[in-house]
Amino acid sequence: MxxxxxxxxxxxxxxERWEELQQRFCPLGQKELDRFLEKIKKGKAKVVFDKHFQKRSLERSVSEIDVKEIISYGWVIERNKTTKSKSIVLLGYVGRNFRPLHVVFDMVSDDLWVVVTAYNPKSHxxxxxxxxxxxxxxxNPEDVE
Ligand SMILES: [Zn+2]
Structure with missing residues (x-):
């Protein structure tokens, strides 16, 4: 490792390449996030947790409440799109100690996002x-966290 x-x-x-791309795509991701939040408020969209999330989140002491705070108050730091999928990484701070948290979402559709993983970036x-x-x-591109 x-x-x-x-x-x-x-x-x-x-x-340099990453910054160039993200300058273009983060604003797009931010718009998608804003739209998604509007839909959530109306009960027309939902967030689900990947089956691996629970195990990993216990190890990393990240709760579902932390993730919900990030989706409401965090901001987009990375948006990636391939022919198969679209994903974003949000950054926010949680808890009394303002612990930084990254949450990675797979944007499955306009009304369904899957929480793939969440971690404290200080650990890497x-x-x-x-x-x-x-x-x-x-x-280590395969080790995205
Ligand atoms: Zn390096």
């Missing part, structure tokens, strides 16, 4: 800038 960036030159290049601090809103290390 990597505990720090082991290819700074390559990651700097990827970071080298992957993020000091505000936890920009990815700076891309060494």
């Amino acid at each position: 990597t505990i720090e960036c082991n290819n700074q030159h390559e990651c700097k290049r990827k970071r 601090a080298w992957k993020w800038n000091d505000r936890f809103n920009k990815r700076i290390c891309f060494c």
